[in-house]
Amino acid sequence: MAINEQRFYYCPKCGGKLTYRYIGEERPRLVCDACQYVLYENPVVGVAAIVLNNHKQILLGRRTGGRYPGLWCIPCGYVEYDEDVYDAIRREFKEETNLDIEPVRVFTVLSNFHDPEKHSVGIWFWARVNSGEPLAGDDLDQVAFFDLSDPPPLAFPTDRVVIERLHADNGKEQLNIVL
Secondary structure (H helix, E strand, O other), rough: OOOOOOOOEEOOOOOOOOEOOOOOOOEEEEEEEEOOOOEEEOOOEEEEEEOOOOEEEEEEEEEEEOOOOOOOOOOOEOOOOOOHHHHHHHHHHHHHOEEEEEEEEEEEEEOOEEEEEEEEEEEEEEEEEEEOOOOOOOOOOEEEEEOOOOOOOOOOHHHHHHHHHHHHHHOOOOOOOOO
16 A cells, blocks of 8 residues: 555544644654644554474365455464464464464564555464364364465465465474474
8 A cells, every 4th residue: 555545534532634744754654633643554463373283284264254255364363452462373263263272483474465454464373282173163164274285275375475485394393283
């Protein structure tokens, strides 16, 4: 999105009009004409967990409704404002797959530009399954394991990048994190 394509028009503090202005920085910021509040258009944070089985296949979920129905993704979701990223991935993964996981470490962090309305930053964790049986929930209607070399049609371009990196790595970073 170009910086001059305004997405927000009213101040969340007082309801005044927001206008792009330079305020001592190289980048224009949305500033309230009434109270001078600066609205920083920061990305939202998403989390996803990589779970591989002992055949080095990745667990994916098929999306329902909303955006990208029928396409697959690494189970993921957004971090709530008052939530730690590790708590967020445990919650989101449980909601979507019925599995209790323990995030082991970060695999990668990428910017997502697939949604023109919302820039997000994704954090993909290696995760170990502690308990549960795979069962689709929340905004998924199916969960299944897929070979890294042959994933189904994916919803998010960054998931393709992650899967390609995993495939190139051939599971060397796996750390015995299997279901």
